[in-house]
Amino acid sequence: MIDFSYTIWILLIPLLVFVVTGLTGHRFKPIVTGIIGTTGLGVVFLLSVYTAYKYFFVLDKVEGAFQRLLAFNFTWLHLTEKLHIDIGVLLDPISVMMLIVISTVSFMVHIYSLGYMRGEKGFARFFSLLSLFSFSMLGLVIATNIFQMYIFWELVGVSSFLLIGFYYEKDSAVAASKKAFIVTRFADLGFLIGILVLSYTTGTFDFITLTGPDSPAFTSGQGIMFLGMSTMTWSMLFIFMGGAGKSAMFPLHIWLPDAMEGPTPVSALIHAATMVVAGVYLVARMFPIFHHEQSALEIVAWVGGFTSLFAAVIACTQYDIKRVLAYSTMSQIGYMMLALGVSGYGGEEGLGYMASMFHLFTHAFFKALLFLGAGAIIHAVHSNYMNEMGGLRKYLPITHATFLIACLAISGIPPFAGFFSKDEILVAAFHHNKALFAIEYLVAGMTAFYMFRLYFNVFWGKEQLYHHTPHEAPITMTLPLIILAIGSTFAGFIPFTKLVTSDSLPFETHTEWGIAIPSILIALAGIGIATMLYMKKSETSKKIAMALGGFYTAAYSKFYIDEVYLFITKKILFNYVSRPVAWFDRHIVDGTMNQFAYVTNLVSDKIKGFQSGQLQQYALAFISGVIALALLFIYLWTN
Amino acid sequence: MFEGVPIHWFLVLATAMFFIGIYGFLVRKNLITMLMSIELILNSVCINFVAFNKILFPEHLEGMFFTLFIIAVAAAEASVAIAIIINIYRRIVNIDVEKMNEMKY
Numbered sequence A: 001m002i003d004f005s006y007t008i009w010i011l012l013i014p015l016l017v018f019v020v021t022g023l024t025g026h027r028f029k030p031i032v033t034g035i036i037g038t039t040g041l042g043v044v045f046l047l048s049v050y051t052a053y054k055y056f057f058v059l060d061k062v063e064g065a066f067q068r069l070l071a072f073n074f075t076w077l078h079l080t081e082k083l084h085i086d087i088g089v090l091l092d093p094i095s096v097m098m099l100i101v102i103s104t105v106s107f108m109v110h111i112y113s114l115g116y117m118r119g120e121k122g123f124a125r126f127f128s129l130l131s132l133f134s135f136s137m138l139g140l141v142i143a144t145n146i147f148q149m150y151i152f153w154e155l156v157g158v159s160s161f162l163l164i165g166f167y168y169e170k171d172s173a174v175a176a177s178k179k180a181f182i183v184t185r186f187a188d189l190g191f192l193i194g195i196l197v198l199s200y201t202t203g204t205f206d207f208i209t210l211t212g213p214d215s216p217a218f219t220s221g222q223g224i225m226f227l228g229m230s231t232m233t234w235s236m237l238f239i240f241m242g243g244a245g246k247s248a249m250f251p252l253h254i255w256l257p258d259a260m261e262g263p264t265p266v267s268a269l270i271h272a273a274t275m276v277v278a279g280v281y282l283v284a285r286m287f288p289i290f291h292h293e294q295s296a297l298e299i300v301a302w303v304g305g306f307t308s309l310f311a312a313v314i315a316c317t318q319y320d321i322k323r324v325l326a327y328s329t330m331s332q333i334g335y336m337m338l339a340l341g342v343s344g345y346g347g348e349e350g351l352g353y354m355a356s357m358f359h360l361f362t363h364a365f366f367k368a369l370l371f372l373g374a375g376a377i378i379h380a381v382h383s384n385y386m387n388e389m390g391g392l393r394k395y396l397p398i399t400h401a402t403f404l405i406a407c408l409a410i411s412g413i414p415p416f417a418g419f420f421s422k423d424e425i426l427v428a429a430f431h432h433n434k435a436l437f438a439i440e441y442l443v444a445g446m447t448a449f450y451m452f453r454l455y456f457n458v459f460w461g462k463e464q465l466y467h468h469t470p471h472e473a474p475i476t477m478t479l480p481l482i483i484l485a486i487g488s489t490f491a492g493f494i495p496f497t498k499l500v501t502s503d504s505l506p507f508e509t510h511t512e513w514g515i516a517i518p519s520i521l522i523a524l525a526g527i528g529i530a531t532m533l534y535m536k537k538s539e540t541s542k543k544i545a546m547a548l549g550g551f552y553t554a555a556y557s558k559f560y561i562d563e564v565y566l567f568i569t570k571k572i573l574f575n576y577v578s579r580p581v582a583w584f585d586r587h588i589v590d591g592t593m594n595q596f597a598y599v600t601n602l603v604s605d606k607i608k609g610f611q612s613g614q615l616q617q618y619a620l621a622f623i624s625g626v627i628a629l630a631l632l633f634i635y636l637w638t639n
Numbered sequence B: 001m002f003e004g005v006p007i008h009w010f011l012v013l014a015t016a017m018f019f020i021g022i023y024g025f026l027v028r029k030n031l032i033t034m035l036m037s038i039e040l041i042l043n044s045v046c047i048n049f050v051a052f053n054k055i056l057f058p059e060h061l062e063g064m065f066f067t068l069f070i071i072a073v074a075a076a077e078a079s080v081a082i083a084i085i086i087n088i089y090r091r092i093v094n095i096d097v098e099k100m101n102e103m104k105y
Helices: A005-024 A030-058 A093-116 A123-141 A146-164 A171-202 A231-246 A255-261 A264-273 A275-285 A287-292 A294-315 A321-341 A347-381 A397-411 A417-432 A434-459 A475-493 A513-534 A540-548 A550-556 A558-610 A615-638 B007-027 B031-056 B062-092
Strands: A069-078 A084-091
Touching: A005 A030, A005 A069, A005 A084, A005 A123, A030 A093, A030 A123, A084 A093, A084 A146, A093 A123, A093 A264, A093 A275, A093 A347, A093 A475, A123 A146, A123 A264, A123 A275, A146 A171, A146 A231, A146 A255, A146 A264, A146 A275, A171 A231, A171 A255, A231 A275, A231 A287, A231 A294, A255 A264, A255 A321, A264 A275, A264 A321, A264 A347, A275 A287, A275 A321, A275 A347, A287 A294, A294 A321, A294 A434, A294 A558, A321 A347, A321 A417, A321 A434, A347 A397, A347 A417, A347 A475, A397 A417, A397 A434, A397 A475, A397 A513, A417 A434, A417 A475, A417 A513, A434 A513, A513 A540, A540 A550, A550 A558, A615 B007, B007 B031, B031 B062
Parallel strands: none
Antiparallel strands: A069 A084
């Protein structure tokens, strides 16, 4: 038996770094804070790798399956004998895998930010907030119970809010941070309701009990039906609502594109690799219960599938490179959700589960790489718009090479990482739902198309007039790019079926070439179309856009979802709900109180003359009273 | 002593003094006069004490002693009142009670 209790330091180090740098950051040179933060994360990275090695390769298995370990536990709130809220560290295959993902990407982003954020106002604040985020995200994945997860869930929401609003002097950044916070908060309300319903019916928060083989969730909460679904199904749907909000699933996705107002390393860390996959992680964490509630799982699959298509269509029309990447993130997370939705439980049935986690893992590498590459491009040309770029491959050779690798990886071209994970997802979808499988084939082609549209627009085509000659980024920025590019190339060869599976038992799988070859061909077709349209700047793409007419405009305007939200809130909610409520508050609630005050004021104004300051008036009143009382008593006594 | 003086003579005298005192306190505007009115009220009470003591309990002296105490306390009270009046006079150069109306709403 190996002692894993040191893993609590994975959580404590970033917290300590946050507190120290947050309180004393203004006293030192900014670079000192940056180095403290990066070193802290480096230690966390090493600890995570060490833990993963010990967990996967040294720790004994129980009946062939990886154990679920309670490495550290501390009862925080003791509600009843059965119901208590703990804080602790839970180690199982997915949490250990997430530790690797988060610490690696976070460490890379820290190094990158040393170069990218150099000379920015608030450099120290940036690094202490990054530490806060790392702390919250690590706490989220190693949560032992759903309540601890909820606490850290809110913490990542706050740190995301703070980092999106990093340039708080810019109105658009402030608006974006508020939007992200409000939308995810609204979704978290659903999450909280789900937690309450779940813990009320099962009487526990604990993940090990809840997702174990004889979970109380399988038996309780089945009898009572509401709108045709059992209590447990409803609680799973509410929990999924929280996950959908964080993971930017349709229709709660509107905050993610705007969140790109934050600094680019933040987009890479939070809004591409780690926080936005928290929803996927949540569903995976609760997967045995979701699997038991098939109707909820069906909804997960369709929401994922629809989002992946929807986001891919929008991504084809955007010009802001970060927004293209944001929509592509949504699309890829849709893939992961879909894979979970079509998955079964146990053995080869659990292929979708494994594929989802696999894609989460590989996606973290190539999407972080894409964002960091985009950061390097923006750093070089000071623009976010791809139509103001072109021919950059000569100036940014390292960025160009790594970006190309990431594009190939996300498009699913072997041997890059994305191919393997995406292939597993397609196989899982093929065996469970042909309609979703068809959608995913289409999306695979569109992914390749929009990624190479971006790639050709930025690195090929005609050179634009730049303010100054674009130059390659410093070593602190290119080093993470190279490391992540290596990850994106080789992560696909990790045998996930042996490590991360739905029931922790390894199983055998093999690439189904009957599905893989068409998907490669579709991706190549997407790349081919992009090459024809964008390698040389030509008018063909504009003509196609013109021909598509209304559909193109709708996609370019993100299908007017933002406008729909604005219409619902401003026109309907504000007019027909908020305004009457405000009227009631102002006129009825406040009015009653004002009336009380008015009457009191009026009465006292009328009788205040009684206190005239004239001594003899008081004396007269006093003596009259005495005489009146005397007469009264005489009258009473004589009768 | 006072044999043959009926009790109601004392009572009429005391009541008359008491209400003269009350009247003076309510209508006179001069603080000194008001103080004198209070002395009248006190003394009317003293007369009652002495008279009742003599007639009801001739073998006891409590009424007499009580009167002595009242006189002593009244003297002390008068000195305090006059001190206050002098301070008021120094402040507003007036001892008219109607001018002293600052402590109001």
